[in-house]
Amino acid sequence: MARSLTTTALALTMGLAAAALLPAPSQAQVLQAAVDASPAGLDPHIITAFSSFQVVNGSIYEGLTGIDKDLRVVPALAQSWTLSGDGKSYVFKLVSGATFHDGKPLEAADVVASLNRVLSKDIASPLASRLAAMEKASAVDAGTVEVTLKEPSAPFLTALASIAIVPRAFETNKDGLQRQPVGTGPFKFKEWQPNGFIELEKHAGYWNKGQPKLDGVKFNIIPESATRQVGLSSGQYALLPNIDAATALQLKGRPNVKIADTLELAYTLVGMNTSKPPFDNPKVREALNYALNRQEIVQAALFGAGVPGGPLSPALKEWALDVKEFPCFTPSAAKAQELLKAAGITAPVAVTLLVLPRQDIRDIAQVVQAQLNKAGFKAELKIPELGQFVQDWRNSNFDAFVSTNAGSIDPDDYFYRTFRTAGSTNVFKYSNPEIDGLLDAARIETDRAKRKASYNRVQSLLTCDGPAAFMTYGQLFTAMRTNVSGFDIVANRSLFSLATTTQAR
Numbered sequence: 437m438a439r440s441l442t443t444t445a446l447a448l449t450m451g452l453a454a455a456a457l458l459p460a461p462s463q464a465q466v467l468q469a470a471v472d473a474s475p476a477g478l479d480p481h482i483i484t485a486f487s488s489f490q491v492v493n494g495s496i497y498e499g500l501t502g503i504d505k506d507l508r509v510v511p512a513l514a515q516s517w518t519l520s521g522d523g524k525s526y527v528f529k530l531v532s533g534a535t536f537h538d539g540k541p542l543e544a545a546d547v548v549a550s551l552n553r554v555l556s557k558d559i560a561s562p563l564a565s566r567l568a569a570m571e572k573a574s575a576v577d578a579g580t581v582e583v584t585l586k587e588p589s590a591p592f593l594t595a596l597a598s599i600a601i602v603p604r605a606f607e608t609n610k611d612g613l614q615r616q617p618v619g620t621g622p623f624k625f626k627e628w629q630p631n632g633f634i635e636l637e638k639h640a641g642y643w644n645k646g647q648p649k650l651d652g653v654k655f656n657i658i659p660e661s662a663t664r665q666v667g668l669s670s671g672q673y674a675l676l677p678n679i680d681a682a683t684a685l686q687l688k689g690r691p692n693v694k695i696a697d698t699l700e701l702a703y704t705l706v707g708m709n710t711s712k713p714p715f716d717n718p719k720v721r722e723a724l725n726y727a728l729n730r731q732e733i734v735q736a737a738l739f740g741a742g743v744p745g746g747p748l749s750p751a752l753k754e755w756a757l758d759v760k761e762f763p764c765f766t767p768s769a770a771k772a773q774e775l776l777k778a779a780g781i782t783a784p785v786a787v788t789l790l791v792l793p794r795q796d797i798r799d800i801a802q803v804v805q806a807q808l809n810k811a812g813f814k815a816e817l818k819i820p821e822l823g824q825f826v827q828d829w830r831n832s833n834f835d836a837f838v839s840t841n842a843g844s845i846d847p848d849d850y851f852y853r854t855f856r857t858a859g860s861t862n863v864f865k866y867s868n869p870e871i872d873g874l875l876d877a878a879r880i881e882t883d884r885a886k887r888k889a890s891y892n893r894v895q896s897l898l899t900c901d902g903p904a905a906f907m908t909y910g911q912l913f914t915a916m917r918t919n920v921s922g923f924d925i926v927a928n929r930s931l932f933s934l935a936t937t938t939q940a941r
Contacts, residue, residue: 466635466652467920467939469675470664473794474631474657476823479613480600481554481561484861485826486702486794486840486929490678491634491655494932496537497600497619500528500547500581501593505924505933507701507751507845509593513542513601513620514581523588523882524571528581534643536603537624542643544575549604551583559610562830565853565860566595569879588880590887591848598849622648622935631657647935649922661686661795668693668915674939676915678929680796681741684913692918696925699743699751700912701843704733704800706789706905708836711865714785715836718901723775724836725764725900727811728804730907732767737799742910747895748847749909751927755847755888757895764900772811783812790828790837791819800907801838832863841904843928847891851875855898864903871897 475488480497483489494502502512511517514528534542551573554561569589574582585592601620606612617625622644623636637652656673658664661683667673669690676683687693706724708715715721730744744765748756759765776783787808791801801817808815820828828834843850853859856875857867871894878890899906914925919940924933 468673470656470658470673477614478617494930495623496617496621499597501597503597524585526583530579535641543578544581546604547581548573549607550601553607562861591846594846649938674917679913681739687915697913701749701927702840704840704907717779719775719779722901723772725905726772729767736803742908745909762899769811776812784814786814787835788816790834792839866903
């Protein structure tokens with residue numbers, strides 16, 4: 437019996453040794469990311485929430501053009517384009533071999549349908565203003581698209597980077613892409629467990645050969661910042677994208693964790709509904725501006741990781757005016773109370789602030805509330821869940837709101853859809869004929885110096901009695917494990933570099 441046991445043990449040992457010499461079975465390289473909120477839908481032509489944008493932009497969907505990490509317009513699904521001499525006709529040549537995630541080839545008809553979908557009144561896309569210059573789009577052949585403009589449009593190529601190309605079958609379908617996205621990007625949709633996770637898998641037929649490097653990305657929805665931090669530190673998660681300063685500060689210096697940062701293009705604001713009291717009165721809007729101490733907001737809510745900013749991000753050095761140009765950026769509670777008195781309004785002025793349910797915005801809103809209450813206002817905070825916030829925001833169902841608005845590399849994208857009369861995201865119900873004229877002129881002006889003069893004037897008009905009290909531009913952070921490579925943080929919060937990201941085992 438002893439001999440038999442010894443022989444069996446030897447055989448087992450030899451078997452284990454042989455197994456050790458065999459190559460280990462390959463494991464799917466799925467990057468585990470943790471985010472703070474569940475998306476409010478995944479339709480790229482309808483979404484407005486950052487939690488949705490970061491999942492779909494550049495990973496599931498692509499546009500004809502793209503924005504690279506240095507904030508330059510680059511080719512994407514259009515490999516090249518030509519512009520007519522009168523500046524009113526673009527001809528785009530599509531990349532070869534691009535397919536949608538359902539296996540169907542990308543064709544010019546899909547591009548035409550996508551552009552028309554964004555402009556459709558039935559779809560009611562918040563991106564519609566970005567294509568306001570478009571007269572029509574047509575398919576020259578399967579690989580060529582011609583876009584005719586009503587007039588020359590300086591920001592048109594930039595705008596196209598935000599217009600995802602979707603299958604033509606969805607041109608009139610308002611609901612089909614909200615939970616089952618179908619794009620051409622490096623990753624395709626796999627599964628969504630509400631308030632649990634969204635998982636993407638590698639698009640094996642991706643046209644840009646050699647990408648993506650990963651087999652998939654799983655966005656774990658973890659509302660608690662402390663839980664995300666513990667998960668990253670332990671290696672449970674490999675990436676915390678687009679986090680706030682408080683979270684980054686907690687993670688700085690932890691073993692096997694690295695932090696990337698950049699000044700973001702998005703701005704925080706108090707938006708005011710100009711269609712009803714008290715913010716139908718420009719003096720009340722000006723008073724609110726004077727009530728804000730923006731540097732205090734940066735220090736108290738952003739932990740010093742940001743700057744006070746006006747209508748354009750200081751990252752846009754060519755375009756943004758210095759905040760010293762704006763009188764209301766010098767805080768004065770006394771001036772605010774004086775303006776309220778001049779408006780004929782008895783203090784305290786009761787206002788309800790609708791707050792985006794994101795931790796850094798909540799922190800900002802609390803500081804804003806305290807500042808307003810010292811300057812003749814009586815502010816109350818209302819913090820709904822994300823879907824309700826988006827619905828109330830889009831329907832202008834607020835006195836005022838505290839939130840963040842996305843930015844771009846061109847001033848037109850900040851201003852036209854947001855502050856022009858009837859702009860697709862002009863939820864403030866604001867109208868200023870002078871601003872309308874300046875924005876219309878700047879869109880067709882090709883001389884950059886003249887465009888800058890127009891946008892300088894727009895910035896001056898919007899600040900200090902416009903519909904938005906511009907507050908801060910924060911430093912944007914992404915935390916990741918040190919074994920993650922190839923990921924670039926981008927000022928517009930896009931995660932397109934997931935296509936080039938790798939994670940060492």
